[in-house]
Amino acid sequence: MPDEPRHELAWLGNAGAFVASVAFLLLVPAGWSRLDHLWAEDGARFLVDAMLSPALSNLTDPYGGYLHALPRLVAELVALLPIEWAAAGFAVFAAVLRALVALITFAGSKAYLKSTPMRFALASLVVVLPAGNSETLNNMTNLHWFLLYGTFWALLWRNAPRVPVALFVVLSALTSPLIFILAPIALVRLFQPRKEVPVAFLAALVVQGLTMVFASRTAYSHDEVDPVQVLLASLLRVPVVAFTGSERVSAFYPANGNLVILAAVLVAAVPIVMGLRFADRPGRTLALVAGAYGVVLIVACLVLNWAQVLQVQAPGVVMAAQRYSIAPCLFLFTAIFVGLDAAPRSTGERVVRAGSRYLIGILVVVSVFAHFREPGAVLTGVPWDESLANARAECATTHEFARLEHEPQDWFFLVPCELVR
Secondary structure, three states: OOOOOOOOOOHHHHHHHHHHHHHHHHHOHHHHHHOOOOEOHHHHHHHHHHHHOOHHHHHHOOEOOEOOHHHHHHHHHHOOOOHHHHHHHHHHHHHHHHHHHHHHHHHHHHHOOOOHHHHHHHHHHHHHOHHHOOOOOOOOOOOHHHHHHHHHHHHHOOOOOHHHHHHHHHHHHOOOOOHHHHHHHHHHHOOOOOOHHHHHHHHHHHHHHHHHHHOOOOOOOOOOOOHHHHHHHHHHHHHHHHHHOOOOHHHHOOOOOOHHHHHHHHHHHHHHHHHHHHOOHHHHHHHHHHHHHHHHHHHHHHHHOOOHHHOOOOOOOOOOOHHHHHHHHHHHHHHHHHHHHOOOOOHHHHHHHHHHHHHHHHHHHHHHHHHHOOHHHOOOOOOHHHHHHHHHHHHOOOOOEEEEEEEOOOEEEEEEHHHOO
């Protein structure tokens, strides 16, 4: 790993980008709807546990076979607020933490990408990429997909501030079940100066690993894995989704058959090949490692959780478990940006690089604006204030427990009536 260039902090720029990122996540149509809609385990697991159980037992209690340190910490803080603010509290915390991942991406990539605009564009994708602004938008339940990518850059960030970045990687390791794939980077970092961050990460990884060994996990499905379906699903959920967003895949596939897959693979392959040819050794290594992580992640997610609903013939094509796309897409773009940042020698090669920059830029910008108009990304179920009003109406009769409904459909949890009055 290279030494990072001399550190030049632009506090005002970073603060402005951070505020703009949080504002984008909260104020786009899909993000605005999250301010009054609680999502999945944010309510039915993390919030209810924070309201009913001691904080220490919550933090050490695995769910789904692994620890969820950061979502449970946020739930403890949200539980201190008036219950009317619960949905907004989770949404704001999730947006802030995701914006932090974008800042880490920008800072950590300085030693690998020479162009500041390229670094800014890559960090921006953490916030604006449509693949991350549907199921994973503004909820703590799915934040671990972004934490995985942020930890990747935190481990590569050689000149990182020790204490805050060590805390970040520890909380990430105690939150994500997939974080183990980053262990090789941490082990390599042990042979470099400034070992505090990788040591902290590996220590937390041991805790998460021991928890996963002894915790129980209920399988999503026992359906037999179909290798051909996994291959097609992987190609649709990563290169295609990276350039179109998940919701729009059904507009191109299966109507255009595998041509859409071939086109997406070619658009991604050209800059990756350029990066492998023209980048320096750290850049080539980054492209190979990021590309490999993208492949491993999507295949592992599909194989370990395979169910018939993940087949490409299913309605919505890739909308079931749409969350599987975001981290692999970010790793794919990391490999792509190495090539877009590289410096080819000949005029023809520079023309190809410029063409790739414009084409990928146009595809991403179009997909971002198209996603603003996707009605499916906006939550339209029972708003949190309405759910709370219904629960209070129940408690006004003979009920001892309040039923609090939230997104997605048919999710709810029960709490004693005195907690909602």
